[in-house]
Amino acid sequence: MRPGCRRLSADPALRTVASEFGEEAHGVAGWPSANVGHEARPDRLPDGRAWPTILVLIAHEGDADGLSATIASVVAQDYPEARHDVLADGAPLNGELAALSGPDAEYLLLLHAGDLLAPGALTALGFEAVGSGADRVAGLRVLFDRGVIGLDVIGDPSRVCADGTVPFTGGDVLLSREAVLRAGASEASGFDLVALWGRLEAIGASFVRIGRPVLLQHCRGARARSKGASLSIAALTDRGLSGGAGIAHRRLADALRLSGHRVTDYRLDAEAPPATAEWTDRFPRTEAAICGGGHDLVLAGNLHGATRGIDPLAHLGATMPVAAVLHDLFPLTGRCAFPSEGSRIATGCDAACPSADQYPQLAPNRIATAFAAKRAILSGPGAPLLLANSRWTLSTARALGGPDIRVHRIDLAFPTGVFRPPEDRAALRRSLGLAADDVLILFGAVIADMPGKGFADLKAVLGRVARPGVGFVAVGRLDDPSRFDLPNLVSTGPVTDEGTLARWYGACDIHVTASRIETLGQMPIEAGLCGTPTVAYVVGGLTDAVIDGVSGLLVPPVPERLAAALAALIADAPRRRRLGAFARLAFEGRNSHASAAIRLHDLFVEQGWLLPPPDGRIRFAPEMLGRFAFAKRRDPGDAGTVAPASPAAVRQLRRAKQALLGRGMPIWMRRALYVAALFRRRVGRGR
Incomplete structure (x- = not known):
């Protein structure tokens, strides 16, 4: 009994x-x-x-x-x-x-x-x-x-x-x-x-x-x-809990709260605006608040939106354990979040970096110093434990960081009760104003046409499969929708709440991405939870986010191969349904809030930060x-996950800037924004 x-x-x-x-x-x-x-x-x-x-x-x-x-x-x-x-x-x-x-x-x-x-x-x-x-x-x-x-x-x-x-x-x-x-x-x-x-x-x-x-x-x-042993955890990010990495970090914090831990959110940009990030590495007020908060552990996320180093992790690591989630690879590089072909990490990042003017920007003559400082922190006393969100991230971190770094595998959390298959897809399409009988292909990102997300490949692939009876849904900000030149394109703009995003996933038949830079890839998992399979390149963390032949299809990183796989799935409705059903099964079991909390619990016990339950x-x-989806009283999901659509004037200025200067930002413009931010701060203090 x-x-x-x-x-x-x-x-x-x-x-x-x-x-x-x-x-x-x-x-x-x-x-x-x-x-x-x-x-x-x-x-x-x-x-x-x-x-x-x-x-x-x-x-x-x-x-x-x-x-x-x-x-x-x-x-x-x-x-x-x-x-x-x-x-x-x-x-x-x-x-x-x-x-x-x-x-x-x-x-x-x-x-x-x-x-x-x-x-x-x-x-x-x-x-x-x-x-x-x-x-x-x-x-x-x-x-x-x-x-x-x-x-x-x-x-x-x-x-x-x-x-x-x-x-x-x-x-x-x-x-x-x-x-x-x-x-x-x-x-x-x-x-x-x-x-x-x-x-x-x-x-x-x-x-x-x-x-x-x-x-x-x-x-x-x-x-x-009895709740048993619990921890007080400081969740530290650069700009808070919105955007791709911010959403992932918030969900991890939610999983820990649901496990009985006490989690307090801190953000670096509360102390220094993003325009000063390239020249700021000290955050004394934020660090003092965390050290004085009686916390047992720091769980850090992305920092490069507020600083170009990882110095806060070293400062906090002198007083308490620090774990840093690799939402991208920034802690391991001189400045970039995703090393590109021609990167110099293997021999040491320096002024020859091929993408120094791309976000997160850093003046070329400072890259070597930043790279050396990070390596000293990651191999020194009180070094943070790096948390990899996929098998690829784990192996890449070990290869890039060498034998001295500490890295452990975790799972990200997803609200499986919010992202769930629709009860009536036909009714959902009617409510969203979508074609009833078209095969609908969804693609997107926070910035859906960002070059780093494979825009050039994606444009070529979608152009190959475009025909009557095939429609397209772009989720996220499109800086220039006309660049896709697609018939039957519906642009949702930024979707700021999880419930609405789940409806778009559930209304579509296939999700496709041509990205090559994901440490995991949250959209394939969200789509899969909604019963929508993904077609993607077999690169990076996407090899975990898409289970080939189970939740979708993975192909070599060649646009023609991606287009062929997408075309085959467009023509095969029974296969789409099978993959969608298996995607739901696989991701509900391994990527729920509970799944993430279980793996974090095991990690905390292994590290000696938490006692095992009696x-x-x-x-x-x-x-x-x-x-979970079967609960009648489901959590409704979060809002404010990404920034809302910008006013028309801002969008026009953004297009003009990109036409003249590209998406990168030259050093003179960064310095001008830095001076302006300092001026505003001084004026604000004088009031």
Whole structure:
């Protein structure tokens, strides 16, 4: 029996839950489920294999009402490859576990009467089990009584609690048949989860987690849970939490808050305006506020919008641990955020930098000094721990930084309940004024036609596939829409809130990018969560943001190859739907707020910044449930994510400047803006 949890017996809330299965997916008291729009589950897995067969064993324990609700939740999974058997009260497992040796049961799920499977749990667990090859796949457990008490997930799978129990409770972990039999579990008697888990640990059964709820469990009378150890974290950025890197950093901070940590936001531009960034490396007021704030840790994001060095990280690192997220590669270079061909990082950045007038600009004669200063900080005492958001970023950071830097892999967080497939795509298109029957291709960025995002390639690719019946949606700022010369082009302008952005993703059929400079790429993941596959180059962090053949298509970085893949997907509607459905499955499990929080928790424990939870389970606040699509009370998403559209006069001035000077900014103009910023600050202080 689970400590603190009882059978539901005649609980009226549960009976209501069970009776509503015919109308909508189940939920819990105070958090009923919403209808979740999604593509139909493909008949076969991405590699053509059949979906795995799952045997669900339910321990009866004399709870008739709980048993009926549990069975209803299994039936509601709409997973034809599953069957369920009921164990009589106290019956041994021998016969049922031995039955796993038959050909019709590849995986096992152990439930107690009263346990409820979350919507889509079996599909999510089975998809991950086959894709990862893991012996054990764990998901989130939702604990509730009259409302949601909290969520948790197994932390260290080898952990044994002081009372001899283990964090395994049954229904939140899918077990492979082969591992269970290899562990000799058929020799056990009774429904002994502790003994089973111990045997699996003993044989080294592999273990992975997905960051989405799979089990709803009732704990009668439990009104509050101990939060356990938590940290006070200073989240430091240059210009705040808008724009690509700012959005990513805000979501990480949200994931930490939902894990019970206290997060305070700080921004460098509150002390020095961006125009002074090239000449500013000290932020005494901001640093003093952080050092005096009683924080345990600094989580830094991009700084180059306020300074051209990483000196604040060194200053703060002298008093507390500092972790810096590599939203780009600026901390490792002399000045650039994304090294281009011809960069001099391998031999040392210097005045020969080929892009010194491009953002983040730095006078050529200062680049070598800046590069040396960064390397000294990254290899010195109190050096920040660099956090890589993709496998490519991790390997690149190690290659560029050498053996002395400290770097660790993390996952970024995405609001999977906001970015979700539409319930009715046709109705959504009508509401957005889009063509009902066209194949719609979406592309974009904060600045959608920025050269660094592959504008030249993208223009050529889209021109090749343009024809009647194909439409285009540009999301983000377009400095000159006419440069694309595309028929049927809809330009949304800057989309400043996540909910509206999700609607544009969900209304389109394909997302395409020709970028070559992503450390991850947030748009392919957001699009995939909305059921829209991506076509991209197999470069950089996009190799994590697009799972080739699962969430989209990756091709060599040649425009003709990108155009051919895009054209093939335009012509193949069934394939688009399959890829969209798999994209949703993959990213909901690995890129949710909970997924990011789990990986950060493991990192904090590994670094000694946080004590492991005494019961072996990582805990989350009840509000975490609202980040998932099946929760009826979903988090609505954030607004103010990017700057709104500029006035027409500003847009005209921007075009004129780009026509005369290009997108870079010469040193004389930067110095003029610097002097003007200093003058405004002095005038402001004199008032």
